[in-house]
Amino acid sequence: MKPEATRLSYLDALGIDVFVRRAREAPPVLPAVPLVAERRSPESSEPHEWSQLQNLVSNCTRCPLHLTRTQTVFGVGSQRADWMIIGEAPGAEEDRRGEPFVGRAGKLLDEMLRAVGLSRENVFIANILKCRPPNNRDPAASEAEACRSHLDRQIELLRPRLILAVGRIAAQQLLGSDETVGRLRGRVHTLEKQEIPVVVTYHPAYLLRTPKQKREAWKDLCLARWVIGESAA
Numbered sequence: 516m517k518p519e520a521t522r523l524s525y526l527d528a529l530g531i532d533v534f535v536r537r538a539r540e541a542p543p544v545l546p547a548v549p550l551v552a553e554r555r556s557p558e559s560s561e562p563h564e565w566s567q568l569q570n571l572v573s574n575c576t577r578c579p580l581h582l583t584r585t586q587t588v589f590g591v592g593s594q595r596a597d598w599m600i601i602g603e604a605p606g607a608e609e610d611r612r613g614e615p616f617v618g619r620a621g622k623l624l625d626e627m628l629r630a631v632g633l634s635r636e637n638v639f640i641a642n643i644l645k646c647r648p649p650n651n652r653d654p655a656a657s658e659a660e661a662c663r664s665h666l667d668r669q670i671e672l673l674r675p676r677l678i679l680a681v682g683r684i685a686a687q688q689l690l691g692s693d694e695t696v697g698r699l700r701g702r703v704h705t706l707e708k709q710e711i712p713v714v715v716t717y718h719p720a721y722l723l724r725t726p727k728q729k730r731e732a733w734k735d736l737c738l739a740r741w742v743i744g745e746s747a748a
Contacts, residue, residue, distance in 0.1 A: 565594055568668050572645050577661040580646035585610045590641035590669060597743060598633060599675035600624070601666070602718065603684040604644035604654050615640050620719040624681070627719065627732065631740050639673055641666060643688045659688050670709055677742050678711055679735075682718030689713060700735055703742055714739040 569589050575581060588605040591614050600616075608618045616624045628634055644654050644662050670678070680686040683696045690704055690713065699715040706713050716735035717728055 562594070564672055568665070568672065572665050575645065575662075575665070578646075578658045580644070580648060580658055583649050584646040586613045587645045588613055588615050588642060588647070589645060590615060590639060592635055592639035593637050594639065594673065596637055596639045596673065597676040598638040598739070599670065599673055599678045600628075600638055600640045600681060601678055601685050601689060602640070602642045602681045604642050604651075605647040606651050607647065610647035615642050616719070619723055623719040623722060627736060630733065631736050639669075639675070641669055643685055653684060654688075663688075667708070670706070670711070674709075675711060677739055678706060678713045679739055680713055680715045682721065685718075686713075686715040690715075700731065701738070703738070712742050714742060 572587050572589050575587065588609050592600075602615060605615060606618070609615055615621075624640075625635065628638060643659055643666060645665055646658075646662075648654055648658065678689065680689050680699075686696055686699050687693060689706060690699065692699065696715060696717060700717075704713040704715070705711065714735055716739075717725075717732050722729050722732055
């Protein structure tokens with residue numbers, strides 16, 4: 516498939532209408548940079564370190580959410596990925612299945628990843644919280660604080676070249692900010708402790724409710740792709 520046809524198929528998969536426009540108004544395209552989806556570095560962490568962390572998370576009782584969870588939602592994907600996707604917290608279906616981003620929002624996230632040549636198998640997907648808040652309410656500050664060391668350890672083991680923060684709560688918690696997603700988007704932030712670039716985008720659940728913003732999410736993915744290319748240069 517030709518590059519333009521491929522790009523149009525990705526936009527169609529995301530549900531973005533494409534119109535014929537003047538050149539200066541054309542939708543954004545992927546930067547012409549190499550994409551390295553998964554690292555094969557000898558510095559990669561050992562599998563037993565991940566197993567130890569997952570066991571720690573599974574038995575965590577640091578906050579009251581352990582009383583109401585069905586199971587913890589550790590995360591899925593490659594333990595040697597360059598991209599780390601971080602969302603907010605598990606919902607009801609995630610709590611039942613033990614996997615982040617399932618259901619309609621998960622399917623849209625899959626399409627967003629596919630639009631930049633990725634899949635669940637070659638990124639790592641996690642959440643700020645590993646347990647579901649009752650009634651899918653927003654995570655409390657104390658819950659996020661109690662769970663933060665688990666996330667920090669995942670980041671430390673993975674050593675991603677990019678974090679894509681999905682949604683307001685994930686972005687604010689990661690960056691220690693109270694700005695809206697709209698204000699955090701469009702620029703590259705840094706997770707200071709680990710010195711990892713962070714790109715912010717809309718949550719797939721929000722995009723399902725507000726499909727006109729899918730084009731903006733596409734721009735965020737292009738920015739993330741550019742960051743990966745720059746870090747590989």
